[in-house]
Amino acid sequence: MTDRWALAPAEGGGVEFGPLGPDGLLAGPVHRAPDAAEAVRGLPEVMRWVWRSTAETYPRLLATGVRVERCYDVEDAETLLLGHEGRSGEPRSAAAALARLRGGPVPPDPPQRSAEPGAQSSLFEPEDVHLPLTDLVAVYTEQQRRHDATAHPDRMRLLTAAESAGMLVAAEMNRAGLPWSAEVHRRVLHDLLGERYAGGGEPRRLAELADEVSAAFGRRVRPDLPADVVKAFAQAGIKVRSTRRWEIESIDHPAVKPLVEYKKLYRIWVAHGWSWLQDWVREGRFRPGFLAGGTVTGRWVTNGGGALQIPKVIRRAVVADPGWRLVVADADQMEPRVLAAISRDPGLMEVAGRESDLYQSVSDRAFSGDRAQAKLAVLGAVYGQTSGDGLKNLAALRRRFPKAVAYVDDAARAGEEGRLVRTWLGRTCPPAAGAGEDMADEAGIPTAEDDSEQRWVPGYASTDARARGRFARNFVVQGSAADWTLLLLAALRQSCAQMAAELVFFQHDEVIVHCPEEEAEAVVAAIREASALAGRLTFGETPVRFPFTTAVVECYADAK
DNA sequence: AGTTTCGGCGCC
DNA sequence: AAAGGGCGCCGAAACT
Numbered sequence: 001m002t003d004r005w006a007l008a009p010a011e012g013g014g015v016e017f018g019p020l021g022p023d024g025l026l027a028g029p030v031h032r033a034p035d036a037a038e039a040v041r042g043l044p045e046v047m048r049w050v051w052r053s054t055a056e057t058y059p060r061l062l063a064t065g066v067r068v069e070r071c072y073d074v075e076d077a078e079t080l081l082l083g084h085e086g087r088s089g090e091p092r093s094a095a096a097a098l099a100r101l102r103g104g105p106v107p108p109d110p111p112q113r114s115a116e117p118g119a120q121s122s123l124f125e126p127e128d129v130h131l132p133l134t135d136l137v138a139v140y141t142e143q144q145r146r147h148d149a150t151a152h153p154d155r156m157r158l159l160t161a162a163e164s165a166g167m168l169v170a171a172e173m174n175r176a177g178l179p180w181s182a183e184v185h186r187r188v189l190h191d192l193l194g195e196r197y198a199g200g201g202e203p204r205r206l207a208e209l210a211d212e213v214s215a216a217f218g219r220r221v222r223p224d225l226p227a228d229v230v231k232a233f234a235q236a237g238i239k240v241r242s243t244r245r246w247e248i249e250s251i252d253h254p255a256v257k258p259l260v261e262y263k264k265l266y267r268i269w270v271a272h273g274w275s276w277l278q279d280w281v282r283e284g285r286f287r288p289g290f291l292a293g294g295t296v297t298g299r300w301v302t303n304g305g306g307a308l309q310i311p312k313v314i315r316r317a318v319v320a321d322p323g324w325r326l327v328v329a330d331a332d333q334m335e336p337r338v339l340a341a342i343s344r345d346p347g348l349m350e351v352a353g354r355e356s357d358l359y360q361s362v363s364d365r366a367f368s369g370d371r372a373q374a375k376l377a378v379l380g381a382v383y384g385q386t387s388g389d390g391l392k393n394l395a396a397l398r399r400r401f402p403k404a405v406a407y408v409d410d411a412a413r414a415g416e417e418g419r420l421v422r423t424w425l426g427r428t429c430p431p432a433a434g435a436g437e438d439m440a441d442e443a444g445i446p447t448a449e450d451d452s453e454q455r456w457v458p459g460y461a462s463t464d465a466r467a468r469g470r471f472a473r474n475f476v477v478q479g480s481a482a483d484w485t486l487l488l489l490a491a492l493r494q495s496c497a498q499m500a501a502e503l504v505f506f507q508h509d510e511v512i513v514h515c516p517e518e519e520a521e522a523v524v525a526a527i528r529e530a531s532a533l534a535g536r537l538t539f540g541e542t543p544v545r546f547p548f549t550t551a552v553v554e555c556y557a558d559a560k
Numbered sequence: 561a562g563t564t565t566c567g568g569c570g571c572c
Numbered sequence: 573a574a575a576g577g578g579c580g581c582c583g584a585a586a587c588t
Contacts, residue, residue, distance in 0.1 A: 334572095
């Protein structure tokens with residue numbers, strides 16, 4: 001018995017599966033079963049299942065009550081490996097990987113399916129992309145070799161394993177669902193928006209605010225149409241470039257107050273109103289369709305439902321089951337702590353080695369105690385601020401934490417020059433990300449029809465190049481943070497498996513566990529332990545700590 | 561008529 | 573105080 005088995009659909013129905021040796025080759029006879037659930041259920045001692053697609057396979061296992069310990073997602077690994085090899089534009093299906101291996105014509109990736117409310121996420125149409133077991137294993141074996149060819153094979157192996165674990169977590173979260181009280185949601189909507197009118201038009205409060213805006217302008221204005229609002233301000237003698245809130249709010253005009261209020265409520269109405277509730281909440285659960293690693297940086301996305309943008313007021317509707325609690329855990333100052341870990345800046349590591357407020361410590365050292373300025377400087381360094389006070393503050397930051405600032409500056413320069421930029425574990429930023437230009441241009445190689453203005457010139461980066469620089473600067477921090485959170489989730493998932501507790505929500509640096517009241521303290525401890533373990537596994541031994549703020553609540557809105 | 565892009569704003 | 577990174581969502585506008 002080996003601890004890794006590969007599994008694939010069999011010709012004529014059912015599945016075939018077999019054990020893998022240390023070299024990644026089939027190391028024993030191939031078995032057959034009527035379906036994946038039966039195969040997995042019959043081999044509880046298998047530690048890792050190698051399959052083509054977790055999003056395709058695992059929801060069906062979960063539907064029959066079968067959980068797996070670990071997996072290896074061949075198509076996800078293909079995506080990460082292609083990225084690392086600077087070939088992110090190539091098709092990443094297992095079938096494409098096999099074709100590259102065998103030298104045949106490489107099939108393009110099938111188009112993505114659009115999201116449907118309540119649907120289990122599934123990236124690919126199943127019919128045309130399945131590989132027989134022996135072919136899948138051939139791709140897997142080659143992928144093992146390709147891991148070895150990376151700059152840090154151990155980190156790359158950790159990355160593909162971690163993201164596969166993330167995909168298990170995502171599938172399990174989608175199955176569990178976020179506890180959601182439709183009754184509370186409706187009450188919140190009614191309190192904010194007033195009664196709904198028949199015919200699906202604006203609710204009462206929005207209609208009233210629209211009337212107030214119109215009255216202030218002295219003519220009918222539709223506050224949801226930016227062009228209309230800009231025109232109305234112009235007629236009132238006020239020039240506005242846009243109707244963004246920060247721009248509107250500085251204007252002295254009676255329409256501003258109802259307009260800003262309208263925008264806020266309009267947003268809730270269209271994005272998380274009654275029709276959202278109708279579409280996305282079933283039997284007391286909201287199933288967000290989490291997709292691990294859905295973005296270039298490795299952050300997750302959700303497939304419909306806007307789960308990562310739930311407005312704070314709507315969180316009132318997230319309510320634990322009777323006798324259960326929500327453990328809401330939020331990583332404290334995650335990005336600067338990650339920057340400390342990846343840059344190995346001694347000063348920043350020392351600051352990040354404490355669990356206390358990092359921005360306060362930074363400000364004590366570099367900003368004479370002005371925490372707000374310190375926070376702006378750190379975020380400016382991470383996001384690539386180009387103007388304003390942030391630049392001045394960045395200089396102060398650079399004096400005290402030179403290695404940290406140099407780390408993101410180097411990433412920005414690499415991005416501007418079209419070079420590859422990687423996270424700590426090896427997730428790679430495609431050169432074209434955020435720019436939409438072709439590869440030759442990205443690499444600074446002139447092409448025949450280039451407009452010279454767009455081409456990269458040393459020392460005179462174009463607007464696009466600078467945008468790529470900002471993207472790359474942010475990528476190394478945000479992406480390495482995503483690396484760390486994958487390891488965190490994997491560890492926390494293993495702890496929760498020992499209890500009734502379930503992971504139900506994840507949002508970049510925040511996780512929610514739904515558990516019986518008596519397990520809540522154990523879950524809080526598990527989060528602390530998972531954080532420490534993830535820090536060690538991801539970044540090695542560093543002084544950096546990753547503390548969480550945790551709250552045990554019955555309602556998500558009470559966590560902050 | 562159907563599809564893509566844009567403006568604005570929610571979250572991190 | 574000014575408007576830098578990542579996303580998704582919606583309706584309207586701008587296209588094919």
